[in-house]
Amino acid sequence: MNAAQQFNKVFLDYSPKITMIAKSFSRRSGVPVNEFISQLNEALWVAYQKHDPNQSSLDTWLNTRLRDCAKRVASRKEYAYYSRVTNFEPPDADDDAPTSEIADSFDLENSVVNKREDDQRQLIAYLSDPAQVDTVTNSIVTMFSQYDSITALAKALGIHHETVSRKLRKLSRRYDANRFGEVRDYLAV
Numbered sequence: 001m002n003a004a005q006q007f008n009k010v011f012l013d014y015s016p017k018i019t020m021i022a023k024s025f026s027r028r029s030g031v032p033v034n035e036f037i038s039q040l041n042e043a044l045w046v047a048y049q050k051h052d053p054n055q056s057s058l059d060t061w062l063n064t065r066l067r068d069c070a071k072r073v074a075s076r077k078e079y080a081y082y083s084r085v086t087n088f089e090p091p092d093a094d095d096d097a098p099t100s101e102i103a104d105s106f107d108l109e110n111s112v113v114n115k116r117e118d119d120q121r122q123l124i125a126y127l128s129d130p131a132q133v134d135t136v137t138n139s140i141v142t143m144f145s146q147y148d149s150i151t152a153l154a155k156a157l158g159i160h161h162e163t164v165s166r167k168l169r170k171l172s173r174r175y176d177a178n179r180f181g182e183v184r185d186y187l188a189v
Contacts, residue, residue, distance in 0.1 A: 007048055014044055014062065021070050028073035036073055043069035137167045 001011075005108040022036030047065035053060055139157055150168075154161035 007045070009060070010048055011041075011044065012060070014066075018066065019043065021066055025070045027073050031073055036070060039073045040066055040069055073107075133171065136163075137171055139166050140164055141171070 012092050018037060018040045020031075022033045022040060025031070026033040026036055044062060044064055048058075051061050054059075088155065136157075136159065140153065143153060147156060151161045154164040157164070178189050
């Protein structure tokens with residue numbers, strides 16, 4: 001078996017493991033799974049080429065390198081996803097890109113406010129999906145804006161304030177900044 005065939009066999013053996021690592025780290029970091037898979041595939045190739053059979057087994061070597069790579073991707077310091085999201089620059093105005101003119105009668109302020117309110121409603125509907133969230137959490141979300149504090153809300157619902165805090169923290173884990181954007185954009189009026 002030549003070197004290319006050997007690597008293909010290793011690649012096929014490690015593909016499920018790469019997917020598992022990618023999903024695990026993606027859930028924790030918010031970086032898309034595909035970004036992890038791409039970087040882990042490259043790391044597998046590099047680690048396979050650098051492996052010294054006299055120092056460690058191939059399995060141990062590759063597992064260590066894949067986990068290290070996933071940690072680097074999750075830290076978002078050097079990979080493409082981070083660069084694309086943080087370094088986005090709009091195209092120059094003198095490009096030949098099509099432009100649109102806003103009619104004089106268009107009310108931008110009301111449009112933005114309505115869009116923001118629609119976005120808020122969609123986010124709340126997603127986060128408090130009845131298939132994913134219990135009725136107590138739905139009650140908390142529904143009544144949250146009516147009370148000054150979590151303690152007052154808990155008292156109105158007849159539950160302990162720590163229960164309300166735990167439910168809100170659990171709900172906040174479903175919020176993905178990569179998908180929805182900054183949370184303060186939803187909170188601004």
